Amino acid sequence: MSEPGSPVLASRTRSKAWAAYTADPLSVIGLVIVVAIVALAIFAPFVTPYPDHVGPTGDFAAMNAAPSADFWFGTDVIGRDLFTRIIYGYRLSLIMAIVVLAIATPIGVIVGLVAGYKGGWTDYVLMRITDVFLAVPPLVLAMAIMGFLEPTLMNGMLAITAMWWPWYARLIYNVTRAEAQEGYVLAAETVGASTAHILFREILPNCWPSILTKMTLDIGFVILMASSLSFLGLGVQPPTPDLGSMVADGAKYMPDAWWLTIYPALAILLIVLGFNLVGDGLREAFEAES
């Protein structure tokens, strides 16, 4: 056999990382929760019993029905199946989280890389701007933005994105400051590599563990934040199924139609918990890998 090449080496560190991940049963439970929810959300039209209950109309013959064999989580005031709407709510929540993070993460990462590597005035200006955003309580900032703009799905995502990127800037700034002291950065400088190469090809790969861990944890938090906004009536508007608005609407019928609030609330809890457990597991896995 020839010298062990990269595939062998890679698979060895990968299996070590997987072993570290699975060492904690909670991480495995988290992964099961996340995979199950994502699968249900993707295949929502095929796995939900009443896909047409997504819109404004339901089954008036079965208004406010308690959980039963026909309607697992009961129905709402106009007879729409709650289970179906929760699955579609997951779908919307996941899409929102992905869109928000897909925009916020690159902005924050670039700001953090540039400020952390360049130092001096660049660092000072970029990080003070970041601090200003970080100083405002996030929900208040989002509410301010939403009060200023129309409460639509698009603007909701915009508001959450605006308050999310500074956390990535702060995180990557700190990682970059540490990495910039490493000899491989000095080596790239002395061989004459461009700043773009050093930022994106040398330092960024070493930021991935931090970024991926934070993104996983954040999917849960973005969903929570989006739900909070729509609970306050500032996010997704009816009839689009949204977990936060479902909790808010159902609260009026407590405690008689308890399922209208309890099930969507549990649904939020479950998805946030799932992503948090996976995030913790990923952190362990990345630590074992390096």
Place this chain on the structure above:
Amino acid sequence: MTSAPILELDRLGKVFAADGHSVTALDDVSLSFERGECHAIVGESGSGKTTIANLVLGLLGATSGAIRFNGATLGRSRTRDQKRAIQLVQQNPLSALNPRRSVGASIRLPLDVHGLGKGSERNSRVAALLQEVGLEPEHAKRSPRGLSGGQRQRIAIARALACEPELLVLDEPTSALDVLVQARVLELLQRLRRERGLTYLFITHDLAVVRAIADRVSVFQKGRLVETGPVETIFSDPKSAYTRELIGAIPVVTEAEAALRAAIRAGTPIPAGAE
């Protein structure tokens, strides 16, 4: 020597100033480096030897004086070719290679940056460089994580060579390695210097290493040049008390180690089984 020196430091000075305090790291140093020689810079920490390296590499700007390389004055802003011609081998080979890039990618970087060789032949150049430093072409695909300190230092040397440099700044290149690996790396550096006609600016605090590899040595203390001259002269007849003190501090070597060093010095192969 009849040819002009490759590198000249002309009354070079560096003062670090912050918050009203100022520290003179380098004070009026004039020194010349002949082409093809290994010129050791020795001194304790704080003697200014790393400052010299950083000034020569253009990582710092001088406060006073000038650096001339092949006759041309070098400032902080340099042409691509000036950057390429002066390369660095760092002290810590664990940190000097990016853990998330393959060995091959690290060595290939200078080829891409300086457009050396056609795109298609760069990978074979990487393979040739690996062989030149005593590794296998297969190492290109590996991650530095699985490699030993000695192997990593060889890779760092290959990366510096990829630039086709004229001057190598060797910043304590063997101090993080154990003695036998150190001997092998010194042997490699001697061979490369001969084969490629390189000039070395060899920074170290280890006078035993100086005796093994250097032609000339310059002793620094607190930013000043204490004395300079051929290695034999400095070792047999040190002028300053400070140099005598440094020489007195060389650890006593075992017979085997002394033989090893003598072999490196003479350029003969290291006896088998020494590693």
